[in-house]
Each structure stands twice: as C-alpha cells, then as structure tokens.
Amino acid sequence: MSSSTLFLVIVFGGLAYSKPSVKNTFSTSKHAASPCKITNSTEYNVEVDCTDRNLTDIPILSMYATSLNISNNNIESITDGKVFRNLSSLHTLDLSDNPLELLPYNNIFKELTNLWKLYIRNTYLYKQKDLVLDLLLHGLNNLKHLSFTFKLEPSNLKTTPKLCSHKFNSQPFGKIDRLHSIESLEIDSALLKFETNASITYQTRSLRVINGFVCYYNSFMKEQFDYMPFIEEFFLESPFFIDIISDNFISAQNLLTELVIDGPDLTSTNAVDLIQNVTTSVSRSYNLTRLMLNDIYNHKKLEVKRFYSIYNLVSLTSLEMLGLVGNGLCFKGQNSGDRFPQSLKNLVIQDNCMTSYGINHHILEVNLQLETIDASSQNNCVLKKKKKRKHQFHAHRFNETDRVYSLQKLILTRSIDELNFGNQHDYFPNLTFLDLSLNNKVPSNTIPNFFCSRRHNLRFLNMSNSHITRIEKLAFVNCSNLEVLDLSFNLLGCIDCHICDKLVNLVSLKALNLSSNHIKCSNLHMLNSMIKIERIDMSNNVLQSWDISILNARSLTHINLSRNRIQTLSKGNMEELDTIAKSNSIEIDLSENTLLCTCETKDFLQWMLITRVSIIRRDEYLCTFSNGSVTSLNNLGFIVKSLKSQCVPSKTALIVGMNVLSVCLLTSMVLVFKFRWRIQHWYYKRRFILTLNYVEMVQMFTYDVFISYSADDFEIARNETMEELESRRGIKACIHERDFQPGEYIAENISRAIHSSKKIILFISKNFLGSEWCAYELDIALMEEMHSGRRVIMVIMVEDIPNANLSSGLRHIVDTYTYLEYPKNRTEYDINVFWNKCAEFIQEN
Structure with missing residues (x-):
C-alpha cells in the first residue's frame, strides 16, 4: 500500500473497515445485536459510544480510539489484563454503572499512558478485598479527572453502614497517594484518607465526596484535608453520615469558592444543626462565591426545634449565591435576612416553610441588592400554622425614600399563608420574571390595581392555579412589556365576556394561557391590541363559539380551543385563519369539542379538508350527524362528499319548496297579526319552560x-x-x-x-x-x-x-x-x- 493511498484500518470485534468508509454503527463479534456507535471520527480521533448495549466484555478497539464510553452495561469483571493494550491514544474512559466487582489492578490501565479522564462510578468494587487503588492507577501519569465511587446492592441498603474507623483497621483499599496529581476528583467517602502524609500534597481543585454507604464518617475535621490545600470547589453528596463539621474545616481552605452539601434527609437528629455548623465554619471563607446546603433537615428534629438561625454571613463579601433548598426553614423575626452579605445576588430557598410576607418584609426589605429569589413550594412544614398573618396595603405615593429593588426574578409558589403582594410603594424596575402560581390564598381572589404599577418591566407572569375570580381594572395598565401571561386553572369565567378589557394594555404579549377557567364567551376585540401574540390557549372552558378576531394577530402560530363546546367555526374565523396561513404557519386544536356533521357545518368541514392551517390531530375528532350518530373525521373527504349530495336539493324540489314556503309565510303573517295579543301572552308564559327543555335536550x-x-x-x-x-x-x-x-x-x-x-x-x-x-x-x-x-x-x-x-x-x-x-x-x-x-x-x- 503506497503512502498516497494510505487507509486507516479500524477493527471492531474482527470486522475491518477502511477509514473512508467507517460506518456510524458497528457490532462486536460477541454482541452482534448490540452495536456501538462512533459519535465522532477523524483520521486520528475516534470516539466510541457503547452505553446501554447489554455488553459483558470490553469490545476490541482501534489503536486510534480516543474516547470510550461503556457505561450502563452488564460487565461484572475484566479478567483480560491486556484488553487496553495498544490504546495509548485513549484519553477518556467511562466504566460507570456496571455491576463491576473485579479488576486486575496490577496491569489493567498501564498501557493508557495518555489517559486524561477516568470514570468508574457506582460499581461493586468494594467487594474486591485486595483492591489497592494506588496499584490500579499505576502508570496513569497524565490523569487529571478521576471518578471512583461505590454503590451497594439494594438488599444491603436496609442495614445501617458502620463507621469507617470501625470497619477498617487501616486505610481501606490501600494508599491513594497516586491521586495527588488529580485536579478534579470524585471519590467515595470510604476512600478518604485516615491519616495524612506530609510529603504528599494534592493538586486537587475540585473535590466531590459521594456517600456509597460502604462506611461513613461522623465528622469532618481540618486535619483530614491538610493534604488538599488547593481546593476551590467542594461537594458533599448524600452525606447522611455527618454529625458535625469542625469550625476550621472549611475556613482552612483559603482558595475555596464553592461549597455544596446535598442530602437528601440526614438521618441524624443533629442534622438541622449542620446549617448553623456549616455557616459558622465558612464565616471566614472570604473567597466563597457559592454556598448550597440542600435537603439536610429531618422532621424528627424539626418537631422539637423548628426555628433556628443561620450564622452571620455578612463578612463573606464575595458570596453571590446561597441555596437552602428542602430544609423546612421558617425564618422568624425581622432580622432573619440581616445575616446575608450585600454581595449576595441569588437566593434559592425552594421547598421550605416560609410565607410570602416573611420573604417580602424579612428578606427583601433588608436585601435590596438581591436579583433572583426562587422560593417555590413553600409548604414543607412540620407544624401547621396557627395564625394567619395579614398585611394591609395603604396607598403611598412613590418618592425618593421608597424602596427600589434590584430583583429580576422571583418564584413564590405554594405559599402556606395568604399571598402577600408587598407594599404599593415598593418599586421593582428590573423585575422581568414572576411566578406566583399554585397559591390558593390570593387576597380576595383578586389581582389588585397596583400590581403592575411598580413592576412595569415584567416579561413573564404565571398566576395559574390560584383561585382568581377577579382582575381589577388597572391591574395590567403598566404591563406593556409583558410577553408571557399564564392565568390557567382559575375562575375567570366569573368576569364574563369583559376579560378582554383587563388585557387591553398587553401590547407586547406573545403567549396567553386562559385554559380551565370556565370561560363561556369571548370578545371580538380581545386580541386587537396584541399584535405580537404567537400562542393562545383557551382549552378546557365552556366556549360554544370562537368570536375573537385574529386579523391583527399576524404572528399567531398556535390556537388551542380543545375541550370546549364548539360545534363549528364561522366564515369569518376561517377567512382570518387562511389569511394568516398565507404568510406563516399556524395550527389550531379543536379536539374534544361537540363538532357537528350537518348541512349547516358543511362549509366548515370542507374548509378543514383544504385549508393550509394545520388542524392538530384532526383525524381523531368526533363529529355528530343530524340523526345523532357519531363518527370520527379520519375519512373527512367521504363525509364532506356525502353531505354535499344530501344537502343540495333538486331544481324541481327547490321551486316547489319555495312556493310552499311563500304560502306558509303569508299564512303565518296573517295568523300572527290576527292573534298577535294571544301569541304574545303565550310566549311570555312559556319562554322559560321552553328554554329549559331545549338545554336538557341538547x-x-x-x-x-x-x-x-x-x-x-x-x-x-x-x-x-x-x-x-x-x-x-x-x-x-x-x-x-x-x-x-x-x-x-x-x-x-x-x-x-x-x-x-x-x-x-x-x-x-x-x-x-x-x-x-x-x-x-x-x-x-x-x-x-x-x-x-x-x-x-x-x-x-x-x-x-x-x-x-x-x-x-x-x-x-x-x-x-x-x-x-x-x-x-x-x-x-x-x-x-x-x-x-x-x-x-x-x-x-
């Protein structure tokens, strides 16, 4: 083979391919039914994906393979110590999520001299009693990213793990000094060092400690991590084993910028004290920018100690994000938010027990610099509230002394107390995203007049599932920048057809959701001012017709009218939809309505057959004939053809019919004139009864x-x-x-x-x-x-x-x-x- 015609030969399980014809999939000789994939291929770079293939062995790879992902398979052991021979180009190897129990540590990875990333997550290698981690990693001099964690079998999770110091007399799985060059380390807690070697200093910048439930530590002390002085990011995942973190454990990490402790649900009764414990420990971590303490509460402790404080974090002038998710927290007192530094921009307090009043007046009022607050699902409470806080709003003219907030995004859902909109004079010039959904205690079930007056830059508003029955006239007057409005699952049908009057100022609106509101009528001019509207959802109401003009809504792409009582669309509706369809694609959903297949709706059915408008799931629609029989529209062409033949009378019949009709009309006019007073009396007497019978009939x-x-x-x-x-x-x-x-x-x-x-x-x-x-x-x-x-x-x-x-x-x-x-x-x-x-x-x- 000459140099000018050189081909790269890649071998997978005995199947050879020349480089110019390498396929995107291939099969090993033992697993022909489970092909691996080449996700990226150049002349000297081959990335192989073998995830979820039910493999039990490592496939044979090309010497040019640079990446192999063989996670989520059924590999229990690797007995062939030469399986990675001649793979010096491999820089990434992922063996995670296999039932792996055995590795020949003496030479398994020694050929991978350029390996940069090695992932061995969630395996059963804790069963290999003679495993020595230092020997396993022998030869991997360029390794910078390592993940090595365990996963107990489900049957063993029922028993509480032992303290590592009780389970192992010496360092479990041998020394780990070869990890000193690792920059990003994810390691099982059972592999932490018992004692330090002063001659070894780790270069680790990112450390993630995972609890694999093999054994646990009941405390973290400074001395345990003296050999890691360069940590910038520290993550503790599922750390149910911790009772205490020493005050100097974290503060000794001078370069630490990010600390994350992620539960869930510490079982120790001292768990809730960990929040006070950790916030005390970080009080001198002046470089810390992100602190997350999530899901570490337990109900058993909270029943005794419901209110507890966070240590003063004011000195952390670099802190920008604080997360306290899923801890059942309930701040008490006006000084609760005084402990946050003025550098704090983002506060995440999901799944706690805070009221909207407390968030507005105990946190926001003393932290005007906050830009985002995520306080969703505030119903994680052990004890039910005995008193409902009320806050009266007083008219107050905005002036230079009024509070101006930096808030840009606020999420407050499932509040345990009556929703508090804040003071009328609070000014939010930067607020663009507001989610107040799933709050069934909105004051008077009403969106107040001052709602948008201090939030004029809102782009997104969600108040769905909030039992809203009333929108005051001026509520949305200053919401001209609003782009998304979700008012679904409320009771806006009480407003009747005048709901459009409340929305007239939403000139920038792009998406409107009024579904599930028991709305029974619509207004012709509802969308006249919404020239940018793209999507409108009025599904699951009781509309009998679609009376809204869309002539000005030229950007409209989606209309959802499903699950109403609509029988047909008017000629005007169809013409306006066709006009929009000429310039851009538009779809409409009319499923689960009471459509009719009669002579009166023939034109509508014909329109559905020929229009350029996309009718969503049209073939699944049901249609009722005049005789009461029901059919689907999966053969709409035949239905239209049948109606055309049935609904066009013959010329003779038409002439006779017109003559008969003329005689009947003349006779009726004479009789009506003669007996007009009796008819009028009978009409007023029977009108109500006839109306009832008609409704019950249809x-x-x-x-x-x-x-x-x-x-x-x-x-x-x-x-x-x-x-x-x-x-x-x-x-x-x-x-x-x-x-x-x-x-x-x-x-x-x-x-x-x-x-x-x-x-x-x-x-x-x-x-x-x-x-x-x-x-x-x-x-x-x-x-x-x-x-x-x-x-x-x-x-x-x-x-x-x-x-x-x-x-x-x-x-x-x-x-x-x-x-x-x-x-x-x-x-x-x-x-x-x-x-x-x-x-x-x-x-x-």
Whole structure:
C-alpha cells in the first residue's frame, strides 16, 4: 500500500473497515445485536459510544480510539489484563454503572499512558478485598479527572453502614497517594484518607465526596484535608453520615469558592444543626462565591426545634449565591435576612416553610441588592400554622425614600399563608420574571390595581392555579412589556365576556394561557391590541363559539380551543385563519369539542379538508350527524362528499319548496297579526319552560348526579349513595374518590365532573363549610346552574347549622328552594323515604 493511498484500518470485534468508509454503527463479534456507535471520527480521533448495549466484555478497539464510553452495561469483571493494550491514544474512559466487582489492578490501565479522564462510578468494587487503588492507577501519569465511587446492592441498603474507623483497621483499599496529581476528583467517602502524609500534597481543585454507604464518617475535621490545600470547589453528596463539621474545616481552605452539601434527609437528629455548623465554619471563607446546603433537615428534629438561625454571613463579601433548598426553614423575626452579605445576588430557598410576607418584609426589605429569589413550594412544614398573618396595603405615593429593588426574578409558589403582594410603594424596575402560581390564598381572589404599577418591566407572569375570580381594572395598565401571561386553572369565567378589557394594555404579549377557567364567551376585540401574540390557549372552558378576531394577530402560530363546546367555526374565523396561513404557519386544536356533521357545518368541514392551517390531530375528532350518530373525521373527504349530495336539493324540489314556503309565510303573517295579543301572552308564559327543555335536550350527561361532600362525611355521602342510589335505584353517581381521573389537576376534575352530571347534591355539614375544595365545588355548581338556566342543585343538611354560618350562595339556595334534612333517628322507613326523595329530584325533567 503506497503512502498516497494510505487507509486507516479500524477493527471492531474482527470486522475491518477502511477509514473512508467507517460506518456510524458497528457490532462486536460477541454482541452482534448490540452495536456501538462512533459519535465522532477523524483520521486520528475516534470516539466510541457503547452505553446501554447489554455488553459483558470490553469490545476490541482501534489503536486510534480516543474516547470510550461503556457505561450502563452488564460487565461484572475484566479478567483480560491486556484488553487496553495498544490504546495509548485513549484519553477518556467511562466504566460507570456496571455491576463491576473485579479488576486486575496490577496491569489493567498501564498501557493508557495518555489517559486524561477516568470514570468508574457506582460499581461493586468494594467487594474486591485486595483492591489497592494506588496499584490500579499505576502508570496513569497524565490523569487529571478521576471518578471512583461505590454503590451497594439494594438488599444491603436496609442495614445501617458502620463507621469507617470501625470497619477498617487501616486505610481501606490501600494508599491513594497516586491521586495527588488529580485536579478534579470524585471519590467515595470510604476512600478518604485516615491519616495524612506530609510529603504528599494534592493538586486537587475540585473535590466531590459521594456517600456509597460502604462506611461513613461522623465528622469532618481540618486535619483530614491538610493534604488538599488547593481546593476551590467542594461537594458533599448524600452525606447522611455527618454529625458535625469542625469550625476550621472549611475556613482552612483559603482558595475555596464553592461549597455544596446535598442530602437528601440526614438521618441524624443533629442534622438541622449542620446549617448553623456549616455557616459558622465558612464565616471566614472570604473567597466563597457559592454556598448550597440542600435537603439536610429531618422532621424528627424539626418537631422539637423548628426555628433556628443561620450564622452571620455578612463578612463573606464575595458570596453571590446561597441555596437552602428542602430544609423546612421558617425564618422568624425581622432580622432573619440581616445575616446575608450585600454581595449576595441569588437566593434559592425552594421547598421550605416560609410565607410570602416573611420573604417580602424579612428578606427583601433588608436585601435590596438581591436579583433572583426562587422560593417555590413553600409548604414543607412540620407544624401547621396557627395564625394567619395579614398585611394591609395603604396607598403611598412613590418618592425618593421608597424602596427600589434590584430583583429580576422571583418564584413564590405554594405559599402556606395568604399571598402577600408587598407594599404599593415598593418599586421593582428590573423585575422581568414572576411566578406566583399554585397559591390558593390570593387576597380576595383578586389581582389588585397596583400590581403592575411598580413592576412595569415584567416579561413573564404565571398566576395559574390560584383561585382568581377577579382582575381589577388597572391591574395590567403598566404591563406593556409583558410577553408571557399564564392565568390557567382559575375562575375567570366569573368576569364574563369583559376579560378582554383587563388585557387591553398587553401590547407586547406573545403567549396567553386562559385554559380551565370556565370561560363561556369571548370578545371580538380581545386580541386587537396584541399584535405580537404567537400562542393562545383557551382549552378546557365552556366556549360554544370562537368570536375573537385574529386579523391583527399576524404572528399567531398556535390556537388551542380543545375541550370546549364548539360545534363549528364561522366564515369569518376561517377567512382570518387562511389569511394568516398565507404568510406563516399556524395550527389550531379543536379536539374534544361537540363538532357537528350537518348541512349547516358543511362549509366548515370542507374548509378543514383544504385549508393550509394545520388542524392538530384532526383525524381523531368526533363529529355528530343530524340523526345523532357519531363518527370520527379520519375519512373527512367521504363525509364532506356525502353531505354535499344530501344537502343540495333538486331544481324541481327547490321551486316547489319555495312556493310552499311563500304560502306558509303569508299564512303565518296573517295568523300572527290576527292573534298577535294571544301569541304574545303565550310566549311570555312559556319562554322559560321552553328554554329549559331545549338545554336538557341538547346536553349529554355522563352521570345522573354529582355528590359533593366533605371527606369526614364519607359514611353518609359516599357509602350510602353507592348503596341506596346506585345499587337499589339504578342511579349513576359521580364520587370523586372513585371517578376522578388520576394525574389531572383537582380543579379540572371537579369542573369536568359537574359539567357531565345532570344534577348536583350537596351534603352540608360543618366539615363541608370548612373545606376549600367543597367551597370550590359549590362555586362551580352555582355557575353551572346560572349558565344552564335550570335547577340542578339540591341541598341536604347533615346537621343543624345556623343560617348566619352559611355562605351567601348557599344561603340563597336554602332560602329559595326546598332542601332535605338527613334523618336523625335513622329508622329504616325514614331512610327509605329520604333516598326516594333524592331519587325523585335526580330523575325529574
């Protein structure tokens, strides 16, 4: 072979490929069904990926292989000491997540003279009693990154590991002095040195200590790490074994910039003291920029000591990020935030027990320099709050003495207390991201007028799942920069069709989510000012038509109208959608609506067949014919063709029909004029009844009755309903514990169940009045009765309750309609009469 025609030959399990024709996949001779992949290949650089291939041996590699990832396989041992021969070009090797128990440490890696990164994570090598780490790494003079951690078998995790000093009489797995040149070291805690060698100084800059549960240390002392004076990043993962960290352990690391201790859930009852312990230890680490103490609380200790302080960190003038995630913290007192340095920019306090009032007034007010706060999921509390804090907002004109915050991003979800919007005069000129979702205690269920007046640069706002029923007129007046607004899973249907008036100033909005709000109508001009809108979601409402003009929304790409009651789109809707589709792609979702396949909707069906607009999952839509039969639209062309033939009358029939129609119209006009007074009287007398009959005729129900009750009354409401109504009287009831859809939001389940039920029975008790979800079910039931125009609610008083204790909506029902009292003596006759009355109400037209 001449030098001008030189080819690189790569051999994989006996299969040879010339370099110009190397394929992206190959198979070993023993594992032909599990091909490895070449992820990158040049003339002298071959990167091989063999992850998740069920391999039990190392495949044969080319001498030019530079990287091998063979993690997540079934390799239990490497008995061939020559498997890595002639692989001096290999610089990265990953053997992690294999059930590896045996390595021939005397010569296994000695050929890999240029190896730079070696990863052996989560193996069973702790079983190899004669393993000597120094011998295993012999010859790896260029190694800079090493990961060597253990993983106990699941059956062994049930037993508590022993102290390393009790389990091993000497240094476990031999000396580790060959690691001194490693710059990035991830090591199992069982491999830490018992004693130091003054002649060996590690060059390690990044140290990650992982608890593999082989053995543990109950303390960290300065002397244990004297041989590592250059550590800049220190990570402790799953350190359940620590009871105490000495005060000088961390402060002795003069170069330390990042310290992370990550649980989860230290089992020691002293675990919560570790926060005080660590923050004390770092108080002189002046180069520290990032401190994370996550998931190290335990409930057993917190039940005794719920409030505890963080040591003063003011002297850490380089600290920019502080994380205290998942510790059940509940700061107490106005000086809680005084312990943070003015250099602190980012505070992460997810999964704790803090109130929005405390965050606003105990942290933010004394840390105006903070730029981001992530306080999501503030319901991790051992003890329930006994008092609910309230804060009154007073009008205050902005002036030079008002607080100006540097905050750019705030996440506060699942607050345990009433949501606190802060003071009206607080000014947030840099705030662009605000997530207040999943807070079901918004004051008066209202977004206040001053909401945007001090947050005019907001770009993202999420207030979904917050029971919002009202938006004040000026709430969004100064939100002209808002780009994303999520108000889904609220009760904005109470605003009726005027919701567009509240959103008129959102001229920069790109994404709007109003799904699951029980909205029953839309306004033509809703999107007129939103010329940048790209996505709008109004799914899972009760819209019967889409009345919003999109003529000005030329950037619109996605409309979600699924799970409504829409039967067709108007001609104007279709024309505007087609206009937008000419300039950019647009999609619409109409799934799970009550679409009709009739002569009146023929044009709409024809449009769906030919339009350039993308109809999401169109073939899965269901359509109802005029005779009541239902079909899917997977053969839409045939349906349109059939309707065309059925809906076009013959010429003769058309002439006859027009003549007959003319005669009928003339006769009707004469009769109406002659009997106009009698007709008018009859019309006003019968209008209400006719309306009820029409609604009942067109509405289809899944259940005969929806049962609303407190969980504490399940014996009467649930058990007797199933026995008396379902088993004995054949009535199909909706009971939330049995019939709600798993995985969906509770609010969505309630809304859908009530819409799908013919009647609603409320079992009223003191427990019912004290339940937030029962109150939510009552609100939805009242809205359903108001919307349908028929009587759907019956009240059953489980116990005597004074009228003054009832809500206004419930009091109106009790005062207006006859209600039932649950029999107190519970005789068989009274019980039978009671349930017969319930059945009569459910079955009445």
